[in-house]
Every structure is written in structure tokens, then in C-alpha cells.
Amino acid sequence: MSKLVQGYEVVIGFETHAQLSTQSKIFSRASVAFGAEPNTQACAVDLALPGTLPVMNVGAVERAIEFGLAINAHIAERSVFGRKNYCYPDLPKGYQISQFEIPVVQGGEVSFFLEEGKESVRKTVRLERAHLEEDAGKSLHEDFIGQSGIDLNRAGTPLLEIVTHPDIRSSDEAVAYAKELHKIVTWIGICDGNMQEGSFRCDANVSVRKPGQPLGTRREIKNLNSFKFMQQAIDYEVRWQIEEIEDGRAIQQATVLFNPDTGETRAMRTKEDAADYRYFPDPDLPPLVIGRDWVERVKSQMAELPRVMAERFVKDYALPEYDATQLTQSKAVAAYFEATAKACGQPKLASNWIMGEVSRRLNASELGIEQSPVSAAQLAVLIGRISDNTISNNAARQVFDGLWNQVGEVDAIIEAKGLKQMNDTGELEKIIDDVLAANPKNVEEFKAGNSKALNGLVGPIMKASKGKANPAQVNALLMKKLG
Numbered sequence: 449m450s451k452l453v454q455g456y457e458v459v460i461g462f463e464t465h466a467q468l469s470t471q472s473k474i475f476s477r478a479s480v481a482f483g484a485e486p487n488t489q490a491c492a493v494d495l496a497l498p499g500t501l502p503v504m505n506v507g508a509v510e511r512a513i514e515f516g517l518a519i520n521a522h523i524a525e526r527s528v529f530g531r532k533n534y535c536y537p538d539l540p541k542g543y544q545i546s547q548f549e550i551p552v553v554q555g556g557e558v559s560f561f562l563e564e565g566k567e568s569v570r571k572t573v574r575l576e577r578a579h580l581e582e583d584a585g586k587s588l589h590e591d592f593i594g595q596s597g598i599d600l601n602r603a604g605t606p607l608l609e610i611v612t613h614p615d616i617r618s619s620d621e622a623v624a625y626a627k628e629l630h631k632i633v634t635w636i637g638i639c640d641g642n643m644q645e646g647s648f649r650c651d652a653n654v655s656v657r658k659p660g661q662p663l664g665t666r667r668e669i670k671n672l673n674s675f676k677f678m679q680q681a682i683d684y685e686v687r688w689q690i691e692e693i694e695d696g697r698a699i700q701q702a703t704v705l706f707n708p709d710t711g712e713t714r715a716m717r718t719k720e721d722a723a724d725y726r727y728f729p730d731p732d733l734p735p736l737v738i739g740r741d742w743v744e745r746v747k748s749q750m751a752e753l754p755r756v757m758a759e760r761f762v763k764d765y766a767l768p769e770y771d772a773t774q775l776t777q778s779k780a781v782a783a784y785f786e787a788t789a790k791a792c793g794q795p796k797l798a799s800n801w802i803m804g805e806v807s808r809r810l811n812a813s814e815l816g817i818e819q820s821p822v823s824a825a826q827l828a829v830l831i832g833r834i835s836d837n838t839i840s841n842n843a844a845r846q847v848f849d850g851l852w853n854q855v856g857e858v859d860a861i862i863e864a865k866g867l868k869q870m871n872d873t874g875e876l877e878k879i880i881d882d883v884l885a886a887n888p889k890n891v892e893e894f895k896a897g898n899s900k901a902l903n904g905l906v907g908p909i910m911k912a913s914k915g916k917a918n919p920a921q922v923n924a925l926l927m928k929k930l931g
């Protein structure tokens with residue numbers, strides 16, 4: 449059962465436009481490079497001028513196949529391009545070429561972990577389809593001259609529109625889904641994932657209902673281009689819809705925009721239905737036929753997928769599923785982990801350090817793991833010094849700090865800061881004897897069966913050793929002396 453908001457269940461379905469990382473447009477040879485002077489990169493084909501014919505970009509098809517394989521979907525042997533007819537200033541040709549009845553990628557799923565309290569729970573969102581289509585141009589509203597202009601450079605840019613079933617149940621799930629999808633498309637390299645430039649933009653269809661009721665009417669929040677705005681927009685929209693319903697007003701199906709300055713969503717237009725678009729198969733384009741051999745060829749050339757890699761981490765390194773998923777957030781993190789684990793032979797410790805101290809420090813400095821001042825090789829040496837009892841975990845954090853600030857190598861830092869653990873039993877035994885003599889009450893209580901009294905002894909011992917005693921050894925010696 450999903451969490452309710454004021455007694456309502458939240459229902460969300462996502463449509464994501466991922467710009468495919470081809471050099472040229474989906475049906476023409478014009479460049480898709482970002483940031484060119486307006487209207488310098490749209491050719492006659494992109495504008496559908498009379499006498500031109502679109503030609504399918506094979507690179508775009510290949511990327512769609514890769515996506516389908518990555519999410520375990522069916523790749524249609526035959527899919528069809530249609531014309532979606534509408535009139536808009538940024539679409540002078542009057543229609544957008546898209547796939548409607550038969551999309552190239554059908555079904556599939558995206559799954560990810562969600563933090564729920566202390567637990568992490570796996571959630572799976574089913575995909576309905578992913579289809580190829582061309583982007584439209586862009587309206588530029590130049591407030592400073594009080595005019596609007598049209599830039600058609602984006603016209604004909606290849607997009608993959610990825611549509612989910614309405615399986616998402618909260619803004620947290622929505623963001624987790626979007627992040628996972630973003631990871632997949634960038635991992636397999638079909639999209640650069642640049643959200644500011646609009647290479648990866650999400651529309652969230654949001655409705656609410658009382659549990660057990662049929663789906664409510666949805667409003668579609670358009671073009672969310674940051675994870676932060678996504679969360680804010682959905683939270684606002686959910687509260688707004690509940691208030692409307694509670695006040696006795698029905699929700700109208702609509703397309704809305706999120707304004708980051710006010711934190712509110714506002715209706716842009718009432719929503720068209722498919723019938724309004726007068727879809728029909730594009731007479732200029734034959735059906736897209738994809739043979740099994742083509743799919744197999746693409747498959748054989750694809751890099752290891754994140755979920756496959758995660759399964760391998762569980763199997764080869766005996767990691768919990770959660771760790772494996774975290775460590776396959778990006779190729780760079782995965783590579784860093786594998787290098788560390790192989791060099792130190794302690795995969796679980798490597799995982800703990802990378803998900804803990806390393807991530808914390810990287811996040812705080814807003815660095816990617818590629819820019820980490822501590823290399824995988826250095827981390828492996830550090831982990832080695834913990835597991836051979838040269839240093840304690842506490843001391844290791846100080847060594848890590850030194851590595852981070854690049855003051856030297858692991859052993860030099862241990863030496864310079866005097867962090868070596870006390871492995872000389874004689875010296876340690878003397879400290880323990882002194883502490884026992886100074887704390888007769890704790891000794892008595894412990895002997896009387898109060899195991900907590902031990903803490904009152906371990907603390908002073910660690911202190912007297914200046915933190916250099918090995919806690920396991922201290923425990924063993926204490927037991928021997930008190931037993």
C-alpha cells in the first residue's frame with residue numbers, strides 16, 4: 449500500500465523525451481550541435497519543403513534498439529511512422545513525425561531502490577512504450593525587445609519518447625524513477641543526459657484518487673528539466689488537486705507548466721486527445737523493419753548494463769544487492785569500486801568506504817569520482833592497513849583525510865601522525881592492568897554479571913593508549929583478565 453496524502457493516493461505516469469546522441473537529425477543530414485546561431489541548422493527536409501523526402505537516420509534506430517535491450521523490452525520487427533498534425537509557430541510544416549500505433553520499443557521495465565525509513569525497497573515501474581520522433585523548433589520570447597522569434601535549429605532533432613504506465617505513487621518515486629532512467633540512457637550512451645540543454649526532459653502526468661477508486665483525471669506537468677523542480681512541481685500539483693476536489697471542484701484534464709520562481713503549476717492549455725491530432729501513417733516513410741539479426745548485432749556490441757553489472761557484483765564480490773546497485777550508479781563509480789576491490793581483496797570494505805567516506809567527501813566538494821583526490825589504488829592500500837590491523841577504523845579516517853588533502857601516501861601519513869595501532873601485547877597489558885586497578889567498581893559490577901560495566905573500562909583503556917589500542921585485542925585481553 450502506498451503512502452496516502454490527506455487520504456488520497458497519488459498516481460503518476462511519466463513521459464520522457466531523451467534526445468538521441470546522433471550527429472545529424474532524424475530524417476536529414478543537418479547537424480544537431482547545441483548552441484548554434486538561430487536558424488542555421490534547419491534544412492529543407494526538416495521544414496518539409498515541397499520536393500523533399502525524409503530519410504531514416506540509422507544511428508537513431510540503433511539507439512532505440514539499445515534502449516529496448518537495456519530495459520528488457522520487445523523490439524518491434526515492424527513499426528510505423530505517423531504524422532501528428534497540429535499548428536504551432538515552432539512547427540511551420542504543420543505536423544510532427546512520430547510513432548503512434550506501432551512504436552519501436554514495446555513494454556519493458558525500470559527498477560530502482562527507494563529509501564523507506566531505514567529500509568531500502570525495490571520498486572519497479574512498467575514501461576508502456578518508447579517511440580522515435582522528431583523534435584519541433586523553439587519559440588524564443590525576447591522580453592527585452594518585446595518580441596518573440598522562432599529558432600528552427602531543433603526541428604528534426606531525434607528524440608526517443610519513453611512512456612510509463614501510471615505506476616508511480618509519490619514524488620519521491622517519481623524522482624527515483626527519473627534518476628534511474630537518466631542513468632540508463634547515459635550509461636548506454638544513447639543520450640548525453642544534459643538536462644539544462646533539454647537533452648533529457650520529463651513530463652509528469654499527475655492525478656489523485658481515494659484508495660480503491662478508478663484513476664482520477666490527470667494534469668500533465670510539462671518539461672521538467674531538473675530533479676529538484678520535478679519534486680517541487682509534483683508536490684505542489686498534488687496539494688492543489690486535493691484542495692480542488694475537497695472544495696467540490698472537478699479536475700479538468702490540462703497541460704500545466706511549473707514556475708520555479710513561484711513554486712506553482714499553472715494551466716497552459718486544455719489537453720488534446722489523440723483524436724485531435726488526426727494521426728495517419730506518413731506516406732513519405734516506409735515502415736521501419738528491424739530484423740532479429742540486427743537486434744543481435746546491436747546486443748553483442750553493447751557494454752555491460754548496470755543491472756547486469758550489479759548482479760555480477762553480488763555474485764563475484766558477495767555484495768548485498770543494495771551495495772551493488774549503489775556502486776553501479778555510474779560507470780565511473782563502478783570502475784573505481786572494481787579497481788579498489790581487486791587491489792585490496794576486501795570488496796565489502798571497499799564498498800563501505802566508497803558509499804560512505806568517499807561519497808560524502810565527493811558530495812561535499814561537488815566532485816565526481818573521476819576527480820577524486822584519493823585514487824582507487826590509495827584507498828586499497830588504506831583498506832589493507834585496516835584489515836591487517838596496522839590502524840584502527842578511527843585512525844583510517846584520519847589517514848583518509850590526509851590522502852584527500854594530498855599530504856602523502858598511506859604509510860607515510862600513518863608514520864607522520866603516529867597512528868599505528870598498539871600491537872605490542874606487553875605494553876597494552878600494562879595499560880589494562882592500570883585501568884583495572886583504578887576502576888575496581890566497574891570490575892566488581894562486571895563480575896556480578898553487568899556486561900555494560902565493560903564500557904566503563906574500554907573507554908579509559910582506549911584513551912590511555914591514545915586511541916592506538918586494537919579494540920578487538922583490548923576485548924580479548926579484558927575477557928582473559930576478568931574471566
Ligand code: ADP
Pocket residue numbers: 459460461462463611612613614615653654655663664665666668721722
Ligand atoms: P498522452 O499524454 O499522449 O495523451 P497517454 O494517454 O498514453 O498519452 O498517457 C500518457 C501518460 O500519462 C502515461 O505515462 C500514462 O501512464 C499516464 N497516465 C494516464 N492516465 C493517468 C492518470 N489517470 N493519472 C496519472 N497518470 C496517467
Ligand code: MG
Pocket residue numbers: 463651668
Ligand atoms: Mg502526454
